[in-house]
Amino acid sequence: MYFSHSKKTTLNQEKALSLLKTGRNIFLTGSAGTGKTYVLNQYIEYLKERKIPVSITASTGIAATHLEGTTIHAWSGIGIKNSLSPRNLNDLKEKKYLKKNIDKSKVLIIDEISMLHKKQLDMVNMVLKYFRETNEAFGGIQLILCGDFFQLPPIGERNEINRDKFSFMSQAWLDANLSICYLTDQYRQTDNNLNDILNEIRTGSISQNSRAILSSNNKELDDDEPTKLYTHNIDVDRINTKHLNSIKGKKKLFHAKIKGNLKLAESVKKSIMAPEHLEIKIGSKVMFVKNNHEKGYLNGTLGNIIRYNEDGLPVVKLLNGYELTAEYEDWRIEDESGKMLVSFQQIPLRLAWAITVHKSQGMTLDVAEMDLSKTFEKGQGYVALSRVKSLSGLNLTAYNSIALEVDGLALKADKRFQELSYGVENYFEQVTLEKQALDFIKKSGGITN
Secondary structure, X not given: OOOOOOOOOOEOXXXXXXXXXXXXXXXXXXXXXXXXXXXXXXXXXXXXXXXXXXXXXXXXXXXXXXXXXXXXXXXXXXXXXXXXXXHHHHHHHOOHXXXXXXXXXXXXXXXXXXXXXXXXXXXXHHHHHHHHOOOOHHHHOEEEEEOOOOOXXXXXXXXXXXXXXXXXXXXXXXXXXXXXXXXXOOOOXXXXXHHHHHHHHHHOOOOHXXXXXXXXXXOOOOOOOOEEEEOOHHHHXXXXXXXXXXXXXXXXXXXXXXXXXXXXXXXXXXXXOOOOXXXXXXXXXXXXXXXXXXXXXXXXXXXXXXXXOOOOOEEEEEOOOOEEEOXXXXXXEEOOOOOEEEEEEEOOEEEOOEEEHHHHOOOOEOOEEEEEOOOOOOOHHHHHHOOEOOHHHEEEEEEOHHHHOOOHXXXXXXXXXXXXXXHHHHXXXXXHHHHHHHHHHHHXXXXXX
């Protein structure tokens, strides 16, 4: 099935949700700010209401926290392996907790699929087929992949090219026979100029006009201390330390409490944003680095430390004026039986005068100052620029040529995804979708009333 390049998809969130409900395997994509996570959350709620078991995972620990999920590596048991032998598979199947989880699951969601290596997607497919004793792709459960391949690519081995890393190049992707849902309506960017620039970067055809707009966007922002985005950790640490030292007053140090496997603890440290040693002062600009809906903060919530409570814990005043205490949070990895392998407890804050582009993925910032002059990977500039809602909230101090580039293979794939989404959009009638949704609930043993 082939659709011409001139056809443009206009798939909205409602239609995407209707397609998800049918039980078919789906790749949910679209540019930053089109509400992919929102649609996933709507579908998760729908499944839970109908008592259909859903497994919510993501390629990284940061992304998993947005959906209250776990990493796909932990859920499937593949961990940090690069390949699976028959013996590995047999050992995994012996683990009761893992087997129970996989056997009962009717839907598997993997968010931020762009950052999952193709080898890993193949391994997840292999594990599910083996556990469920079927040759059907992913063991016959509904697979929902979500993400945008213009975001940052997976971390691979040294000298490994993106063609060898992108999950859409895997056999498992082909086996899954995914329907493509390409969302187009913008919910983050309120500024047409910024939206046009981002779309030009996505199509690999950045105009002189857009370059001129970006070059002239080096300006003072209304915000006293906008969050600064850099491509390298060294610059981020330098700025944060400089600002911290410029505040009068005493530093307070919070050390992480680490228990369990120290080797695993190293991987936890890399995948989360909470520092092992948090140094703060009253007046520090900070950012919450975990989702806790009950307490009223999310990964990326900004504020300032205004005092310490009677237990010596920092009290943060958020940008909306709300005050809350930052208490210790626990990041942990558990084995297949639910036994704790490693626990990392820390105050869920980090200094936020500056952060890396990599750590900003998934965030929305009202105002930001960016230095993209040392951009070293295609896609970094796109991720950074798409964090803000409008050009009025952006101060771009510098950028290099790589900052406006995206990966060539991701570009080709994206065009194809748009064509295939156009086909999906025009192929199904709403009545048919509703009947298929009902059939899927019954097949999954869910409740229909």
